[in-house]
Amino acid sequence: MRFSSRTPADLTPNPISKAIQKAVRGGIIDLTESNPTRCGFHYPPSILESLGKPSAFIYDPQSFGLPEARQALADYLNAKGQKVAMENIVLTASTSEAYSYLFKILGNPGNCFLVPTPSYPLLEHLLRLEGLELVPYFLQTLANWPVDRDRLEKAAPEACKGLIVVNPHNPTGTFLSGQDVDSLGRLCEENQWAYISDEVFSDFTYPGHAFKPWTPSGSLSFRLGGLSKSLGTPQLKLSWILLDGPAKILDECRDRLELVADTYLSVNTPVQRALPDLLAFAPAFQKQLMARVLHHRQFLSEQLQGLGPAMVWPAQGGWYALVEIKGKRALDEPIVLELLEKHRVLIHPGSFYDFPEGCFLVLSLLPRPEVFQEGVVRIRKYLEEKWGK
């Protein structure tokens, strides 16, 4: 049997995955944990109760989702100062599924999308599953990770159908600058590319920074978000696409998306009926998570302060911390393996995110305080032994 090339030819786990599988059995401190439901946050029981409404038992299939759920989401976003009309909201079961809908309407097999690099390794899989290709564009290893715009313009092939931004970015935790936003928007308008803005972490903006939703006026644009991050409930399976663009093309886009959404009808009814109640809890969850993330960042910075070549990169939002080991190129995987095997702490190497240069380590800022602190202390001791103070 020959399978399609939508899944990789070689499925053998890499050395880090093998080491993780082995180490996990003996118990480890997992500082890659990014599932909030395993990190000891408080979720009120009313979340589950809201899923049990009698109305949830009636199946009323609607391709873009139930109007009451879409209206609740529009109200939630408008209360944050965004201008979103219910007609321009499409509900999906996850942000990954939202991408897949967009790729289906925008790209033919062999077409490609521009994807920021380094980046969370999700898009290569999502694109591949649709028979599409990823063309990287690069963020420069400089303060705030600006886009390498010259290289992007030269890299974009004819078959390009869209440009993806992640704002704030994962794992750098930085927002796109006004200049980057302007020039990426201009490129989308000139080339008739779709602009896809992944905003799943935008509710987690650090003090002193602001998230400004933005889309180019002259091309189709799609902003993505979801409960997996905004409410810390990936298991509820509800995300959204916010559509925008010039009126005529937007109408056609809506019709085509409707066809795709109607084919799957994947969002379950209980979560849609519960959405107004669920969104009412979102600010309390976001407050808890932000307090933890900021506290962990502070602890990490204090522990690594003045420690050999280690440096915690500043960030503006999100759930992750980026540590650079200065001047130690290509050592990220050996460091991660040593930390795992000798000190039983798991973090991600920069290679997991395709950092094109430098030696980067990525830590989740979600774990419970006692777990995070023990893990960071072990990392500090390891770095001290290796490179001294």
Ligand SMILES: Cc1ncc(COP(=O)(O)O)c(C=O)c1O
């Ligand atoms: C930037 C980004 N977008 C999308 C997703 C996937 O979100 P969902 O769980 O809603 O599919 C992730 C997962 O962590 C992510 O980091």
